[in-house]
Amino acid sequence: MTDYRFLRACRREPVDVTPVWIMRQAGRYLPEYQKIRGKNSFLTMCKRPELAAEVTIQPIERLGVDAAILFSDILIPVEAMGVPLEFHEGKGPILGKEIRGQADVDALAVPDPADKVPFVMEAIRILRKAFEGKVPLIGFSGLPFTLASYIVEGGTSRNFIKLKTLMYQAPDVFRALMGKIAKTVVAYLNAQIEAGAQAIQVFDTWAGILTPRDYETYALPYTREVVGSLRRDGVPVIHYANDCAMLLPAIRTLPVDVIAVDWRIPLDRAAAEVGQNVALQGNMDPTMLFLPPGQIEECVRDVLRRGQSAASHIFNLGHGILPPTNPEHAVAMVEAVHRLGRKG
């Protein structure tokens, strides 16, 4: 197996150049993606392996990134649990299952990935063949807290009142839900690894809405269960949480290889929080891609400089690339990372 720069950095081994990839690099900002999206619904693209593979491949050559991430959505396993899922243009996901009590949790399944979401593993197998010797492939899943928040809120939310009300007023129901999601995520990620995913990123997009104390009570144990139950076999695990600065003392106790952080915390401060036994990924503010390319280079330089405090650094944005981004600006960022991130 080729000794990819990205995988070496995940393992904190020396690299020639800082590796870089972009969260949501297969996405709406690319005209070539829009062309396929124009003919297919978002969910169809997730569920047809040849389409998912095609848009996964699109950004690799165009951007020159060091890793590919499977095109999919964190809610795919949630739908497989029996939660009706729709995407409406501009409104985000709509989930159609209220969780009012234990009976609602009991009604959810822990799906067998081979049976319910075989298209994900099929896309991974197609991509491994296509990428052989070129770039490694990252699989992913949402973590239980974030998936529970989508289920309980019925979509995205501003204040997460339904979720926190359930969490506080019916902790047993909340825990049963989290346990069931954790089992689902473990089976889902192990199936991805078995199909060929060479790294796994787990996403806790909404963890940052919790106090550190609530995070440790209500979210962290289920993340620990997921991460601890993966049949890794050398596959590195990357943990991403948005707005995570205050959660790093808890996150660093997880047995993960890489901690990915949002743009609010400078990487040198993050390195001081997490120590030298884990790599860092991140964390340019996605809106900085609206700068002129010359100034993007200056931002890249700042992130790289701070990243030198980490045991190892994988360059990325601090959150997903935004749909109105000019693809040429993303190219300029990747090019600047490779030019300025050369070692020795």
Added chain:
Amino acid sequence: MTDYRFLRACRREPVDVTPVWIMRQAGRYLPEYQKIRGKNSFLTMCKRPELAAEVTIQPIERLGVDAAILFSDILIPVEAMGVPLEFHEGKGPILGKEIRGQADVDALAVPDPADKVPFVMEAIRILRKAFEGKVPLIGFSGLPFTLASYIVEGGTSRNFIKLKTLMYQAPDVFRALMGKIAKTVVAYLNAQIEAGAQAIQVFDTWAGILTPRDYETYALPYTREVVGSLRRDGVPVIHYANDCAMLLPAIRTLPVDVIAVDWRIPLDRAAAEVGQNVALQGNMDPTMLFLPPGQIEECVRDVLRRGQSAASHIFNLGHGILPPTNPEHAVAMVEAVHRLGRKG
């Protein structure tokens, strides 16, 4: 003048009991507020001094809080600058002025408060009479960065793409806009102090979307200009920013009396960041008011315990009280603060 517990805590003087008030305590969660709101638009309530005064008074006895805050909206001075403003139920504010270039900034006014928003000062005068000897009155304003974000985005936003695009691609226009807002805010707050406001809280609700570096470049200088230009005459200034953990090293350089923080950073960590020359305000998660009252007490205890690390502590929520909150739970919180926050 009565030596109010709240003002003593702002000045870091000894108090008998930790003082407490609630952000948005005059608001939608109160049935008595809804009754008045049912007959008047939100903006009418802001602009008719007797209505603004009435809803400001409502929560004081019911909750037993140690300070009152004027009922108003941070966008009132923005409308006075010449930006059309509407509030639509459930959608938040809609602002009707695009900022594309210098000409759009030039077209904005720096309004004379006595001429354009006299109702604010009239409400303050009514309230000072009503509260004499009972509770002190807090005046407030949004800070330039947050007000600019509302103007440029035309309302609330998720990713602040318009704002950051202007900031990055047309920094001169952005700076001209910020300078004009800063002048407006200074005149507005000085008029409030002159009318009788006994403390001032400045709000930078959206500062937390910036990297610490961008905060120092694009927001902090204008906050410093505002805070430095107030004719305080003993009136304490409270600085609030949401999602501010990583901004505290910058915020602590401001000449303010109190730093108010959101719930994401434990108060003992915040105290370690800001030092002993400033008081702290906060920071219970507003969603914790959905807990049963017995568990609210446990949350209050945790916040009070961490608050002991600060030079002085004013209890509050970490953000505004949420509309679906049961008022009896807010009463339980205030009661618990007064019972558990008794000194020595």
